[in-house]
Amino acid sequence: MELQNLKDASDTVNFAQAVKKGLGKHQGLYFPTDIQPMRNIDELLKMPLVERSQHIIRHLVGDEMAPDLLDLMISTAFNFEAPLVSVSDNIYSLELFHGPTLAFKDFGGRFMAQCLAKISEGKPVTILTATSGDTGAAVAHAFHGIDNINVVILFPKGKISPLQEKLFTTLGGNIHTVAINSDFDACQQLVKSAFDDPDVRDGLHLNSANSINISRLLAQVCYYFEAVSQLPDDKRAQSVFAVPSGNFGNLTAGIIAKTLGLPIKRFIAATNSNDTVPRYLSSGEWNPKATIPTISNAMDVSQPNNWPRIEALVEKGYFEKSLLKGEAVDEESTQVAMKQLQSLGYISEPHAAIAYRALTRQLEDSEIGIFLGTAHPAKFRETVENVLGQPIHLPQPLVDVAGKASLASEIGDDYQSLKEYLFATLT
Template sequence: MNLYNIKHPTEQVSFAQAVRQGLGKDQGLFFPETIPHLNNIDELLALPLVERSQKILGALIGDEIPTDKLNAMIENAFTFPAPVAKVADNIYALELFHGPTLAFKDFGGRFMAQALATVRGDGKITILTATSGDTGAAVAHAFYGLENIEVVILYPKGKISPLQEKLFCTLGGNIRTVAINADFDACQALVKQAFDDETLRQTIGLNSANSINISRLLAQVCYYFEAAAQLTAEQRQNLVVSVPSGNFGNLTAGLIAKTLGLPIKRFIASTNANDTVPRYLQTGEWQPHATVATLSNAMDVSRPNNWPRVEELFKRNGWSLSDLGSGALNDAQTETALKAQYAQGYLCEPHGAIAYQVLSEQLQAGETGLFLCTAHPAKFKESVERILDIELPLPEALDKHNKLPLLSDEMEADFVALRAYLLK
């Protein structure tokens, strides 16, 4: 598999290099040079999740990793289901919260850990990543206890849910967590500064586990196929998918699935008040505002890192960005949407509620709608209980971590301090 740096197309790397390196020159994102078109979609959709994913990722990655080794990586990573649930007439939820950390990022995080363990070579590796909520837990649990791999996770202090924080800040061992006194974009900026420091990169073997790492992105392609497999052939012909969008890795994965040949009619990018992309699609002006804290904190991103990959896919496929739907909800509208879902008998959380509501408003006659449920409602226990006036029991995966003490360090958004921390 050959990949190129979107900012500097002459910088070309293999899949293994892209996994190890994370980012290219000038923080450029790596992207596949070619994406095959699969002609046997119906045959693929008839297969179980793991077997189908082995064929999809095999077609994308090619023969760089021996088939038996790649198949084992996928089998070890995808150990949980992604069921589709009916929510309303012609509207379905793809539930991506049945993994060990109860969020969609378990798919990408676990596959990346398998990939890095396979292609790492010699020497120490330090995973440095920023999280607005769920990435931290997925990465921490995927890499916990792996030999010679150190993980450092930055997150905005006080801006993720207490249960999200407990899930990844109580592990210790090779997992270090740092609460930054700033917002997610500041955490992301610190990660980028670290990758621009060549000496630091070489000294500690720096790598990123955010959705900017191509291995995570490719893993996410697989659950779009899994969703389609659970719908009828007729429903698949007019399928509209609403994606709760923060850093836009999830939407990018869906667009790759469509490029491979999965019959998705159109996508909708659903955001909260951090609505840089919906405004851009309406005006053509890229004008990020300051990031604001919302109920749907994993989407509190005003400068989405994966957006260049979205534009690259539209350009390469000859698609028009005017065909990409979008919408944004504020917190009051999110609460209303969550209540509407619950009244129909479906318990969700703020991110999924936004994707559901925007989809409901834009779905046309004869279309089948699918929205992504990216996290278990219990991860947002306080807000969901308040909004719906219910009591939510904690799943065992959350309950055991909720009883443990936080092990996080605290730091200002200061790269000099972070650099020293990484080197110690």
């Protein structure tokens, strides 16, 4: 598998190098130079999740890794289900929160941990990543206890739900967590600055576990196939995916799935009030504004890192831009959507509710809508209970951490403070 830096065409790497480096020169994203469609899609859709995912990732990675090893990594990572649940006659929820940290990030985080553990061959690695919520828990649990790998997770102080935060700030050991006195975009910028600093990048053997890492992206492709496989044959070609979008890795993976030949009709990029992409798709002008805090905090991103990959898919002719529409959903409409789902007998948290709301606004009568359920409602217990007026049962992973004390450190949003923290903690 050959990948090219989208900011520097001379910077090309293979899959293992892209996994280890995370980001390329000039903070550029690595992206495949070629994506070939898969054959026998109908046969693939008859397979169970793990077997199908093994075919998909082997196809993408090529002969760079031994098939038996890759298959074992995938079966180890994907040891939970992703059911498609009917919400109404023509709308389904793809529930991606049945993994150990109750969020869709478990797919990418667990597969990346398997990849990096094998590729690094016991050499020291520092994972530095920013989270707006679910990435932190998925990455922390995926790497917790792995020898020679330290994980540093930056998160915006006070802008993540308490139970979300507890899932990754209570582990300790090789998991180091840092509350930044700013927003998620500032956390992302700190990560980028560290990768641009040779002292830190080379001295601490930096890697990033954000959705910018190609291994996470490939893992996410697989659950789009899982969703379509659960639809009746005659409905598949009319499927429309509404993707709750923050950093846009999830949507990128869906477009790659379509590029591989999965019969998806079109996509809706559903955002909260941080609507950079919907405005861009409508006006053609890229004009990020200051990030606005919302109840769908994992999507409080005004400068999504993965958007250049979607632009690359369009520019390379893999995807027709007209098949992507944007939809911004404000706070009031988010709560209305949560209540609408409740009336249908389905309890949802704000992020999935935004995607549902986008579907109800745009779905045509002949189409089948699928919105991504990216996190268990209990991870946003306070918000869900306040909006819906009913108690939410806590699943066991949240019960286990609810009473634990946070081990997070706290620093400002300046890079020098982060650099000092990294060397003091890791050396």
